[in-house]
Amino acid sequence: MPELPEVETIRRGISPAMTQASVDEIIIRQSKLRYPVPSHLAKELTGARILSVRRRAKYLIIPTTANKSLIIHLGMSGKLSITSHASPQKKHDHIDLILNNGTLIRYNDPRRFGFWQWESDPEQLGYIARLGPEPTPEAFFLEEFMAQLARRKAAIKQVIMDNQVVVGVGNIYANESLFAAGISPKRSACSLSADEVHKLHQAIIRVISKAVDVGGTTLKDFYSADGSPGYFAQELMVYGRLNAPCMVCQTPIEAIVLGQRRSFYCPNCQQ
Numbered sequence: 391m392p393e394l395p396e397v398e399t400i401r402r403g404i405s406p407a408m409t410q411a412s413v414d415e416i417i418i419r420q421s422k423l424r425y426p427v428p429s430h431l432a433k434e435l436t437g438a439r440i441l442s443v444r445r446r447a448k449y450l451i452i453p454t455t456a457n458k459s460l461i462i463h464l465g466m467s468g469k470l471s472i473t474s475h476a477s478p479q480k481k482h483d484h485i486d487l488i489l490n491n492g493t494l495i496r497y498n499d500p501r502r503f504g505f506w507q508w509e510s511d512p513e514q515l516g517y518i519a520r521l522g523p524e525p526t527p528e529a530f531f532l533e534e535f536m537a538q539l540a541r542r543k544a545a546i547k548q549v550i551m552d553n554q555v556v557v558g559v560g561n562i563y564a565n566e567s568l569f570a571a572g573i574s575p576k577r578s579a580c581s582l583s584a585d586e587v588h589k590l591h592q593a594i595i596r597v598i599s600k601a602v603d604v605g606g607t608t609l610k611d612f613y614s615a616d617g618s619p620g621y622f623a624q625e626l627m628v629y630g631r632l633n634a635p636c637m638v639c640q641t642p643i644e645a646i647v648l649g650q651r652r653s654f655y656c657p658n659c660q661q
């Protein structure tokens with residue numbers, strides 16, 4: 391599943407080709423995505439100019455001169471690639487956006503859990519308005535985070551993966567942030583000391599910004615064969631390392647299931 395850093399990399403990859411371009415044509419081969427592609431999208435988007443390509447959590451928000459924005463979510467398996475008019479169509483290529491600068495933005499999604507919506511006020515939509523802050527120093531404030539954790543008895547790992555607390559902390563990043571902060575994933579959120587909350591806050595910002603940076607290095611490959619940046623081969627300290635020695639203290643990494651997701655941790659480094 392594409393996580394926030396992958397979506398940000400895709401945004402950076404498609405933004406130069408899309409911004410200020412006009413839509414010559416939109417070809418919808420399959421409208422049955424997670425939500426149906428709106429039937430009036432093609433008529434209203436054709437001829438409009440794209441103003442920018444923004445991102446909020448894992449939603450790409452693309453405002454246009456039609457006074458509406460395209461909202462794209464990649465779901466489990468969605469991919470956006472930049473290609474040219476001549477490139478052969480493959481299985482699961484559901485939507486093509488043909489721009490007046492010769493670029494073709496192609497949406498491929500085998501499992502069809504992604505969606506394309508067309509809305510006049512995206513920030514006011516419930517699923518976007520309810521989101522917590524982006525995991526950046528400019529948006530994610532320690533005091534607010536501390537207050538959120540103090541109210542929650544659930545395991546800290548589940549609380550940081552709640553996108554109303556902070557967005558973008560998927561399973562891999564939750565595991566890695568807790569390791570970096572030296573906190574056991576099983577701890578009740580409200581049991582963390584002020585110092586631990588501070589360390590975890592810093593760790594979340596650092597782990598995700600590092601993944602975004604690693605993604606940036608894949609951008610040069612964005613125009614490659616399938617045009618997608620794929621998953622980032624960043625160094626993982628605990629995720630997927632069951633029984634392997636901790637990179638800090640050599641203790642074998644353990645795993646438990648929390649909220650149906652596997653959690654990897656070092657029983658010595660994380661208390």
Ligand SMILES: [Zn+2]
Nearest residue numbers: 636639656659
């Ligand atoms: Zn350790």
